[in-house]
Amino acid sequence: MDTETLTRADTTATQPLPGDFAIWVFIFAELTVFGILFTAYAFARESHLALFNMEQRLLDRQTALANTLLLITSSYAMVRSVLAIRADQIARCIRWLLLAMGLGCGFVVLKIREFAHDATLGITLSHNLFDMFYLSLTFFHFMHVILGLTILASVTLRALGGHYNASSHTGVESAGAYWHMVDLLWVILFALVYVIH
Amino acid sequence: MNFASQRVAKPYFIGALALFAGQIIFGLIAGMQYLDGSFLFPAFPFSVIRTVHTNLLIVWLLMAFMGAAYYIVPEEAQTELHSPRLALLTFWVFLIAGVLTILGYLFVPYSQLAAMTGNAILPTMGRGYLEQPLPTKIGIVLVALSLLFNVTMTLAKGRKTSLNIVLVAGLWGLALLFLPAFYFPVDTVKASYSWWWVVHGWVEGDWELILSALLGFILVRMTGVDREIIEKWMYIIIAMTLISGIIGIGHHYYYTGAPEYWIWLGSIFSAMEPVPFLMLVVFAVRMLISRRHEYPNHAALLWAIGTPVMAFLGAGFWGFMITLAPVQYYTHGTNFTAAHGHLAFFGAYAMVSLSIISYAMPHLRGRMANSLRAQRWEMTGFWIMVISMFVIALALTGAGIVTVFLQRMGEHPISFMGVQYQERVFFWIREVAGFTFFSGLVAYLTSFFVGGDPVAAHGATVPRGR
Amino acid sequence: MQQTFTKAMARNIFLGGAAFFLIIYLVLTVDSWRQIPIRDHASQMSPAAERGKYLMDSNNCIGCHTINGEGAYYAPELGNVYTRRGPDFIKAWIKAQPIGGYRQMPHFNFSDKDLDDITAYLQWVSRINTNHWPPNIQG
Numbered sequence: 001m002d003t004e005t006l007t008r009a010d011t012t013a014t015q016p017l018p019g020d021f022a023i024w025v026f027i028f029a030e031l032t033v034f035g036i037l038f039t040a041y042a043f044a045r046e047s048h049l050a051l052f053n054m055e056q057r058l059l060d061r062q063t064a065l066a067n068t069l070l071l072i073t074s075s076y077a078m079v080r081s082v083l084a085i086r087a088d089q090i091a092r093c094i095r096w097l098l099l100a101m102g103l104g105c106g107f108v109v110l111k112i113r114e115f116a117h118d119a120t121l122g123i124t125l126s127h128n129l130f131d132m133f134y135l136s137l138t139f140f141h142f143m144h145v146i147l148g149l150t151i152l153a154s155v156t157l158r159a160l161g162g163h164y165n166a167s168s169h170t171g172v173e174s175a176g177a178y179w180h181m182v183d184l185l186w187v188i189l190f191a192l193v194y195v196i197h
Numbered sequence: 198m199n200f201a202s203q204r205v206a207k208p209y210f211i212g213a214l215a216l217f218a219g220q221i222i223f224g225l226i227a228g229m230q231y232l233d234g235s236f237l238f239p240a241f242p243f244s245v246i247r248t249v250h251t252n253l254l255i256v257w258l259l260m261a262f263m264g265a266a267y268y269i270v271p272e273e274a275q276t277e278l279h280s281p282r283l284a285l286l287t288f289w290v291f292l293i294a295g296v297l298t299i300l301g302y303l304f305v306p307y308s309q310l311a312a313m314t315g316n317a318i319l320p321t322m323g324r325g326y327l328e329q330p331l332p333t334k335i336g337i338v339l340v341a342l343s344l345l346f347n348v349t350m351t352l353a354k355g356r357k358t359s360l361n362i363v364l365v366a367g368l369w370g371l372a373l374l375f376l377p378a379f380y381f382p383v384d385t386v387k388a389s390y391s392w393w394w395v396v397h398g399w400v401e402g403d404w405e406l407i408l409s410a411l412l413g414f415i416l417v418r419m420t421g422v423d424r425e426i427i428e429k430w431m432y433i434i435i436a437m438t439l440i441s442g443i444i445g446i447g448h449h450y451y452y453t454g455a456p457e458y459w460i461w462l463g464s465i466f467s468a469m470e471p472v473p474f475l476m477l478v479v480f481a482v483r484m485l486i487s488r489r490h491e492y493p494n495h496a497a498l499l500w501a502i503g504t505p506v507m508a509f510l511g512a513g514f515w516g517f518m519i520t521l522a523p524v525q526y527y528t529h530g531t532n533f534t535a536a537h538g539h540l541a542f543f544g545a546y547a548m549v550s551l552s553i554i555s556y557a558m559p560h561l562r563g564r565m566a567n568s569l570r571a572q573r574w575e576m577t578g579f580w581i582m583v584i585s586m587f588v589i590a591l592a593l594t595g596a597g598i599v600t601v602f603l604q605r606m607g608e609h610p611i612s613f614m615g616v617q618y619q620e621r622v623f624f625w626i627r628e629v630a631g632f633t634f635f636s637g638l639v640a641y642l643t644s645f646f647v648g649g650d651p652v653a654a655h656g657a658t659v660p661r662g663r
Numbered sequence: 664m665q666q667t668f669t670k671a672m673a674r675n676i677f678l679g680g681a682a683f684f685l686i687i688y689l690v691l692t693v694d695s696w697r698q699i700p701i702r703d704h705a706s707q708m709s710p711a712a713e714r715g716k717y718l719m720d721s722n723n724c725i726g727c728h729t730i731n732g733e734g735a736y737y738a739p740e741l742g743n744v745y746t747r748r749g750p751d752f753i754k755a756w757i758k759a760q761p762i763g764g765y766r767q768m769p770h771f772n773f774s775d776k777d778l779d780d781i782t783a784y785l786q787w788v789s790r791i792n793t794n795h796w797p798p799n800i801q802g
Contacts, residue, residue: 022668026676036465044461125458125691126698132458140687147683231737234767242769243737244726308771311721323720325734359670381720383713386703386791389733390695425670432673436680443684444691452796453731456698460794462691526796530732530740610801613739618765 018082019174027181030144034185037140038192041133048129053197055130058121063114064194067107068187074103075183078152078176088166090159097156097172100179104149111142134193141182141189148182151175198560200271202278207561208288209264210554214642216257216295217547221635223250228628232621241303248302248328254542255326256295259337259371261550262407263291263344266368268557269414270348273364274355279347287343294336298329320381324392327378334378341372359428360413363435367406374398386454393449400541401445401470401512405438408508408549409477415501415556416481421489430480434473441469448520452529460522467520471513474545477505493652494559494566496575496644500552503583507544515540515590527605532620533597540590543582551641559651568649578641585634589627596623702792715784718777727768729802731793738766740802745789747800750782757781 017024045052081096123131155175158164164172198204227246229236234243271278278284301310307322314330316322321331329337345368352365377394413431417424447463450456481502492498515537519528528534555575559566566572604616611619700706719725724741725734731742744753757778760768773781 020668020672022672022676025668033465033469040461040465125694126456132461136458136462139690143683143687147679230766234765235763238767239761239769242727242767244723244735244769247726247735247737248723307723307726308718308721316721317717320717320720323723323725325725328723328726359674383708383716384699384703384705385716385730385788386699387696389731390692390699392733429668429670429673432670432677436673436677439677439681440684443681443688446688450695452793453733454699454703454791454793456695456702457794458691459695526798529796530729530734530736530802532736535736604801605798610799612801614765 017177019177020170023174023177027177030181031185034140034188037137038188041137041192044129044133051128052130055128055134056194056197058123059134059194060114060117061194063110064190067110068190070103070107070110071183071186074100074107075180077103078179082169082172082176085159085164085169085172086166090162090164093164093172094156094159097152097159101149101152101156104145104152104179107145108142108149111138111145115139115142137189137193141185144182144185148175148179151178198272198557199275200277202281202284203268203271204561205278205281205284205288206264206268206557208285209260209267210558210561212288212292213257213261213264213550214554216253216260218638218642219299220250220253220257221631221638223253225628225631225635228624228631231624232628244307245302248307249299251326252299252302252328254547256291258546258550260288260291261554262368262371263287263340265411265550265553265557266344266348266364268553268561269364269411270351270361271355273358273361273414274351276351276355279350279354283343284347287340287347290336291340294333294340298333301330302328319379321379324378324381324388326396327392337375338372341368341375345369345372358424360410360417360424360431363406363431364410364414367403367410370403370406371399374403389453390450390455393446397442397446397449400546401442402439404546405442405473406435408504408545409434409438411549411553412477412481412501412504415497415552416484418556419492419494419498419501420484420487422484422487427484430476430484434476434480437469437473437476441466441472445470445520448522448525451522451525464520464522468517470520471509471517474505474509474513478509481505492566494556494572496567496572496579497552497555499576499579500548500555503579504545504548504552507540507548507583507586509544510587511537511540511542511544511590515594527601528597531597531600531605532593532623533601536590536593536597539593540586543586548583558645564651566652567644568647568651570649571644571647572652574640574644574647578637578639578644581637581640582634585630585637588630589634592623592626592630595626596620599623704787704790707790708787709783711780711783712787713784715777715780715782718773718781719784722771727766730788731791732796738768740797741785741788742791742793743789743797743800743802745782745785747802750786753782753785754778 077096077100081093081100084090084093084096118135123135125132125135152175155171158171223246226237226241227243227250230238230243230246237246267278267284305313307328310330311317311322314332316331319331321334322328327334345365348365348368352361374395377391377398380391382388382391409431413427416422417427443466444462445467447459448467450459450463481504485498485502519525519533519537567575599620600616603611603619604613724730727735727738728741729736730740732740748756754775757771757773760770762768
């Protein structure tokens, strides 16, 4: 997030996409990589159906569901913070941003506990093919949550510094777009890895 | 050339070209031994010739990178080099240490060289590309420290352009990634795993940063395109390099004892490694199309467009062919890998070195561009070398494919030596192409001695200090 | 829209992407480091095998041969040579060099103990779990 991009005024008025164009290129690249990973998962699952069905049952679905709700709520908070800054309500925007980050941190805490629990069950990258995919996908996504939180934190700091207002808030929208992507990927992951068998 | 201290680059470039010629000669000998094992045997066994061939490659590339750094960093920073005398001293230390090491390989049996240089105290010898005795390895670190000190001090006191920052950061990365050369665990699998930190870390990571910065610099100079645009492209390209290349290291871990998950992770991420090379081609072509003026050194323009194209073919395309795990299961450890290695090292790193030399040497000799006659010699050398190397890669690929079918896949697999014998025709083609490559090199080197009136800029002058 | 994609943005993607994937690589390497000793039976590497490895390194064997596909492609694969040829053949072969032919191998002045150590190392190497590589005994 840089001064030049973020302080560029009134770009949103003429843009069909909210936020910076670059973040959409980036999101597209990210979705492609995850798309490849999900496809690889699907192929592996097809050839090892029995193993995948059995191993999926060992996963902690309650925690995963809680995490899904946390991220969806967090996405909602993000929407509210973008709406707030568009209405020039800076303090409210910051409050919603903090809530979004708090819920994201909740996800991180729950996910770390789940990883720790997995370790005690002997679920490792080398245990079997399912565990390899489960850990790779969820850890790769986990790193994206951390990256998303870092982006949100830097946007919050800039908001506190008074860098955003109703006419100039590309940074908040860009962060929001990225955060929604992180949420969307988790919903797909949750369905694919935890639920569908 | 704006600063007197840039002149220290000249001995580096000359030294690099001399070692390059040496590398090719030892390549020809090695190729001959592929066809007749008794050639120069037992005085110089294949392992010695190969070690000299690959080590000369590394030394001359490092020397060219260093020369490029001493030339570019002051010009970009708009200030004199911190210490030209240190740079010159470092050149002689590096050259003498390099030559002594090569003589050591040639005239002392390897195990005796190991015993003489304290390999028993800290074993580091006996790994590909890192065959150097311990004192040489320490020498490389000292030379690198001297270079880093010099260019970092220069950068610190001068203008900090993105190109310069990436170049200097790339040189720091080059030095840091050499340090695992001192870590040689007894566990063979861990040794192989960490060996790639140096080799993959250099050629599929850090050196691509240096390559992008060098190419960016000559394109800024030769096209007059706005530096902001060129530096933005550079950042996108090196971002893609590391995003694909860091986990892409997994394509070296499939069948060497590392855990199985690398088969998936390595395949997925290394499959994206050609992308930055493709972007490099698009970038160079676009910059040349949108150039603001005609640059009189056409040979340098040819190198600058040839480098990304050949890098894409060698590193991108040939690399992709053998990167996916199910394919590599059959091609791992065959001449397919050698084909990729030759075309990638030449297309990316040898050619970018020759590009910067082609751009900078006329300036170092007090002119903007060589005479048209000299440029014709240089461009003839370019085409002969590029086409010959392409033929070498095709021949080695042919040999690799025969190995895959006869030794790896057949119902009744044939032994290694039996297959090698059947592949002779490819090794002959490779050797002949090696000789034409050498003739191209002679034409290229001749261009430095062809006289004639230097070409001046047609009308427009190159904008300085952009 | 293109103009909003600035150099600073490209630089941030470079720095962020590099840091992101370096962290992932470090985590994977920590895991690999725990798995490798299991996969290659590190605990079974005898002092003799260790000495054999040192002899092979300090004579630059991979200057001609490959071990698990890494090295030079001038001479046969050694990762599975123990299972392909057996210890006695290997020792006799090394002692007999050079025997002429299409490719040539130098004579190394190895003692009988040296040769025992080298075969001990080659035996250890042949048992590494390399995900079923090479495809067949010919290497």
